[in-house]
Amino acid sequence: MSTITPGAARPGGRTAQTRRAVREATLAELAEKGFEGLTVEAVAERSGVHKTTVYRRWGTPAALAADALDLASGEPWPLPDTGGIEGDLRALVGLVVSGFADPGAGPVSRAFVSAAVRSPATAQALHAFFAARHEQSAVIVRRAIARGELPEGTDPAETVRTAVAPIYYRLFITGEPVDAGTAVKAADAALAAARAGVFT
């Protein structure tokens, strides 16, 4: 949801190491050249993994992008825990905004969305990534329900979707600017709707 980029690498066998090396090279190439400029050759060269191996296991730019997203989906996301739902939701949407503004992570996240528009395999991986993010961030809403801040039965995913949707709408549909103030307003709108019982 925020930066569509991975956290730190975790230990694993040689296959896992190869996959991570290819993933890191894929992300670096996406950041520099976008999905339009992603090639299997460049990823192989950058990763130090033999071109034949990269072709055999991934084959296409779309598959490289999809696999980088698959890895990112499995990684934990640093969720805010400010002690209240207002602060948590604002921080969550703030992460999305700052992720896209980040000179490293932003172009990669944009490249993933761009790739998903053109490639069904990448779209499927992007959808799984967002499902994982919605699932992970549900805890913010569950804590708020437990604290009595939101009505029993509030749908966590629906609350999170509503909070972040205006950011994506501006960035990818209307091309309107996004800043910290946009994040606060989007978070507060979702919170007002959740409090009013719209998501129960």
Place this chain on the structure above:
Amino acid sequence: MSTITPGAARPGGRTAQTRRAVREATLAELAEKGFEGLTVEAVAERSGVHKTTVYRRWGTPAALAADALDLASGEPWPLPDTGGIEGDLRALVGLVVSGFADPGAGPVSRAFVSAAVRSPATAQALHAFFAARHEQSAVIVRRAIARGELPEGTDPAETVRTAVAPIYYRLFITGEPVDAGTAVKAADAALAAARAGVFT
């Protein structure tokens, strides 16, 4: 905002007629083949306008898509007027959902978003299109303020953005399903936020 497609043709001179013919052909080609399959040759053939003319005045598929969007931006949009802000917002978001579900208009609207991701010229035209739609639909919110349903100073565009954003988020980012129930929930969430004064 709803279907990114035009209304009925309006009278005009020969140049306007040519432009409309090319635009109609562009929309038909987009519906059938998407932006990936859009070519100047096919649009020329379909429109009956000489290929040289189409090449000289439009030149590229991106320019054809951008011009079709420019024409659509200038056309009035049939706005709901149910007598209350709840009904109006639900109907407005319902128009967006049914537009994308429409077998004719849906693929064209998707093609425009897809084209905007790849072409800056189309992106600019799409952004202008959405600015026009936000401006047109502002009357719904202004009427609600006049009726005392929403706080004085409620931002019309922000209310409309928040109402439609979850639909675009699901369709183009997370790949989640969208139906009439999604539209009602998205509209009600924006309404709850507007009533709570988030958009003032």
